[in-house]
Amino acid sequence: xxxxxxxxQPVSAGTVIEKIGAGNIVLLVxxxxxxxxxxxxxxxxxxxxSLILGMIALSLMLxxxxxxxxxxxxxxxAGIAGYTVAVFGLNNSGVHGFGWPFWxxxxxxxxxxxxxxxxxxxxxNRTEGIYTIMITLAIAxxxxxxxxxxxxxxxxxxxxxxxxxxxxxxxxxxxxLPFYYLCLGFAVVTYAAVLYxxxxxxxxxxxxxxxxxxxxxxxxxNVTAHKVVAYFYAGVIAGLAGVLLVWFNGRISPGTINVAxxxxxxxxxxxxxxxxxxxxxxxxxxxxxxxxxxxxxxxAERFNTLIGLFFLVIVFVSxxxxxxxxxxxxxxxxxxxxxxxx
Amino acid sequence: xxxxxxxxxxxxLSSGGITRRQAWGLFWLLVAAVLAWLFLAVWPxxxxxxxxxxxxxxxAVFNGVTLAGLYFLVASGxxxxxxxxxxxxxxxxxxxxxxxxxxYEVASRTGYWLLGVAAGFIVLALIGLVMxxxxxxxxxxxxxxxxxxxxxxxxxxxxxxxxxxxxxxxxIVTPAWLDxxxxxxxxxxxxxxxxxxxxxYPFYRLVVLAVAIVIGIxxxxxLNRTRVGMMIRAGVDDxxxxxxxxxxxxxxxxxxxAIGAGLAGFAGVVGGSALSVAPGEDVRYLLAxxxxxxxxxxxxxxxxxxxxxxxxxxxxIGLVYFPTYGIVLTFVIMVVVLAVRPQGIMGKAx
Numbered sequence: 001x002x003x004x005x006x007x008x009q010p011v012s013a014g015t016v017i018e019k020i021g022a023g024n025i026v027l028l029v030x031x032x033x034x035x036x037x038x039x040x041x042x043x044x045x046x047x048x049x050s051l052i053l054g055m056i057a058l059s060l061m062l063x064x065x066x067x068x069x070x071x072x073x074x075x076x077x078a079g080i081a082g083y084t085v086a087v088f089g090l091n092n093s094g095v096h097g098f099g100w101p102f103w104x105x106x107x108x109x110x111x112x113x114x115x116x117x118x119x120x121x122x123x124x125n126r127t128e129g130i131y132t133i134m135i136t137l138a139i140a141x142x143x144x145x146x147x148x149x150x151x152x153x154x155x156x157x158x159x160x161x162x163x164x165x166x167x168x169x170x171x172x173x174x175x176x177l178p179f180y181y182l183c184l185g186f187a188v189v190t191y192a193a194v195l196y197x198x199x200x201x202x203x204x205x206x207x208x209x210x211x212x213x214x215x216x217x218x219x220x221x222n223v224t225a226h227k228v229v230a231y232f233y234a235g236v237i238a239g240l241a242g243v244l245l246v247w248f249n250g251r252i253s254p255g256t257i258n259v260a261x262x263x264x265x266x267x268x269x270x271x272x273x274x275x276x277x278x279x280x281x282x283x284x285x286x287x288x289x290x291x292x293x294x295x296x297x298x299x300a301e302r303f304n305t306l307i308g309l310f311f312l313v314i315v316f317v318s319x320x321x322x323x324x325x326x327x328x329x330x331x332x333x334x335x336x337x338x339x340x341x342x
Numbered sequence: 343x344x345x346x347x348x349x350x351x352x353x354x355l356s357s358g359g360i361t362r363r364q365a366w367g368l369f370w371l372l373v374a375a376v377l378a379w380l381f382l383a384v385w386p387x388x389x390x391x392x393x394x395x396x397x398x399x400x401x402a403v404f405n406g407v408t409l410a411g412l413y414f415l416v417a418s419g420x421x422x423x424x425x426x427x428x429x430x431x432x433x434x435x436x437x438x439x440x441x442x443x444x445x446y447e448v449a450s451r452t453g454y455w456l457l458g459v460a461a462g463f464i465v466l467a468l469i470g471l472v473m474x475x476x477x478x479x480x481x482x483x484x485x486x487x488x489x490x491x492x493x494x495x496x497x498x499x500x501x502x503x504x505x506x507x508x509x510x511x512x513x514i515v516t517p518a519w520l521d522x523x524x525x526x527x528x529x530x531x532x533x534x535x536x537x538x539x540x541x542x543y544p545f546y547r548l549v550v551l552a553v554a555i556v557i558g559i560x561x562x563x564x565l566n567r568t569r570v571g572m573m574i575r576a577g578v579d580d581x582x583x584x585x586x587x588x589x590x591x592x593x594x595x596x597x598x599x600a601i602g603a604g605l606a607g608f609a610g611v612v613g614g615s616a617l618s619v620a621p622g623e624d625v626r627y628l629l630a631x632x633x634x635x636x637x638x639x640x641x642x643x644x645x646x647x648x649x650x651x652x653x654x655x656x657x658x659i660g661l662v663y664f665p666t667y668g669i670v671l672t673f674v675i676m677v678v679v680l681a682v683r684p685q686g687i688m689g690k691a692x
Contacts, residue, residue: 123680126684133486141628146669304497304498315494
């Protein structure tokens with residue numbers, strides 16, 4: 001197993017990891033200081049929203065990057081957690097809303113999301129490779145239509161409104177500044193967990209399963225179990241993000257989890273890059289900025305054309321997204337400087 | 343431990359295959375008998391009580407079967423392209439919708455519905471050809487990137503179609519000779535004076551079903567009786583070997599993609615005449631194609647037919663008997679098939 005792992009990792013892994021560690025610290029400091037320069041709009045609509053979308057895309061990155069399973073149902077997982085918050089917490093739609101306290105609802109919703117994710121993993125892992133994307137897209141679409149049709153559980157088309165982030169420790173967590181830090185906290189924890197997990201025994205095994213499931217099976221590893229557990233972890237991340245998303249929007253409806261939203265998550269992850277957990281956050285910032293400011297360029301109506309074309313260019317030019325673009329330019333620049341020396 | 347490496351699938355199939363087949367034959371015979379009785383007999387009261395009414399049940403089944411015809415038209419192109427090129431064309435729903443819009447424009451401007459149908463097929467076949475030659479050929483062998491590209495195309499296409507045709511719902515007007523309802527040889531009820539009430543059903547929907555069957559048979563004949571079909575089947579089984587034996591694989595790919603996209607466009611016009619044309623239909627038919635192909639088995643025309651029949655029936659029967667949980671039935675079928683037979687009903691294990 002260690003042999004497999006070492007073929008995957010470059011020899012100079014130690015120094016690379018050290019570098020990334022320094023970069024992470026700088027990044028964290030910048031993000032913590034960000035509210036000092038940002039207005040409320042930039043805090044909530046750009047900052048917090050990017051972090052939430054980044055977390056959902058991070059859950060996809062975990063599956064796709066380390067497990068080789070491109071799941072389009074991660075927004076459904078987030079949606080399931082969000083609906084759980086709406087049903088078991090408080091809402092003002094007059095349907096359900098059991099009023100459980102937040103410190104029960106949040107872990108419960110996350111758990112429900114994670115279990116749902118694991119079930120999706122169990123179903124989609126009946127076949128391999130490119131089939132996963134089809135099955136998960138079918139699941140996401142079916143779930144969207146189900147929430148739209150079903151009133152007894154999901155309150156149909158209108159969904160649930162008036163869901164509020166709780167107030168505790170004397171802080172109203174739905175105000176922009178506290179909410180930004182809340183999202184940042186969750187994002188940092190999940191990001192660090194994914195980064196740590198990718199180097200753990202389990203993470204390395206998962207990557208080995210991605211690269212050669214047959215060999216891993218022959219070595220006695222339970223391939224399916226590893227994949228399903230990856231779906232569970234991804235579900236925890238997507239579930240947490242779903243809770244934040246429902247607090248951010250104050251509402252959840254089928255429109256939150258429709259096919260466009262499912263594909264949006266994939267776009268974010270692909271634009272950012274799926275080789276490193278920072279990719280999804282990078283992609284989220286780019287997409288949210290485009291979403292917000294594309295109105296000035298192409299008008300609100302044609303935003304999807306813009307993002308679609310941008311996505312196509314990224315897929316064609318750099319399969320590993322913006323991260324891959326940087327990774328490809330860097331050695332190129334180094335070579336250029338070498339050439340100029342000659 | 344050594345058995346883990348190669349699951350003994352071949353051994354399972356050969357032992358006791360005949361008795362199993364006989365058992366299945368008996369089972370299907372029984373199903374056919376029950377169905378025949380359900381359709382032909384006048385229902386006793388208790389059955390009417392359980393299944394609402396014979397009329398509701400029979401029209402749900404008819405709607406399901408005709409919808410299945412439409413789904414088959416959409417999904418057969420999808421499965422053909424997937425089987426041969428390993429290309430999950432997630433823009434397939436967009437091709438359907440574009441075909442419907444083009445059919446609407448041509449039919450309403452010229453006044454000839456058949457011209458609209460032809461235009462839907464031809465224009466989309468050309469678009470498919472262009473997509474294959476200029477986009478997918480560049481990404482050959484990279485399944486994931488091809489799929490991502492189709493997603494990008496579907497986003498841009500959906501948005502541009504929204505820009506051109508706005509959010510309005512269109513209805514393609516069918517010619518008079520396709521309108522109206524016909525009496526079916528099915529007695530739904532008996533009046534008190536002993537007169538039998540025959541069911542009436544829209545003629546156009548029966549035509550859709552007939553067209554789907556004709557195209558299905560045509561595709562089957564093309565795949566199994568012609569030289570191009572032989573190449574396509576060979577390509578589905580082993581693409582590298584086909585190209586090594588001197589066949590111009592790219593030409594075969596281009597033909598298949600054109601047929602697949604053309605069928606989607608054709609289905610768009612036909613479906614747009616039976617139902618309606620509106621944004622969002624692309625997603626609906628993409629879902630239908632996905633589920634039909636997952637259930638039926640990738641790359642198999644017969645599988646697409648079986649899958650379409652199952653999904654169409656499930657959707658329409660679900661709509662009548664448990665409206666808010668109808669979609670769950672479709673989903674359950676997919677999950678059950680994946681659990682029992684991951685490669686789909688007619689799919690080959692790879």
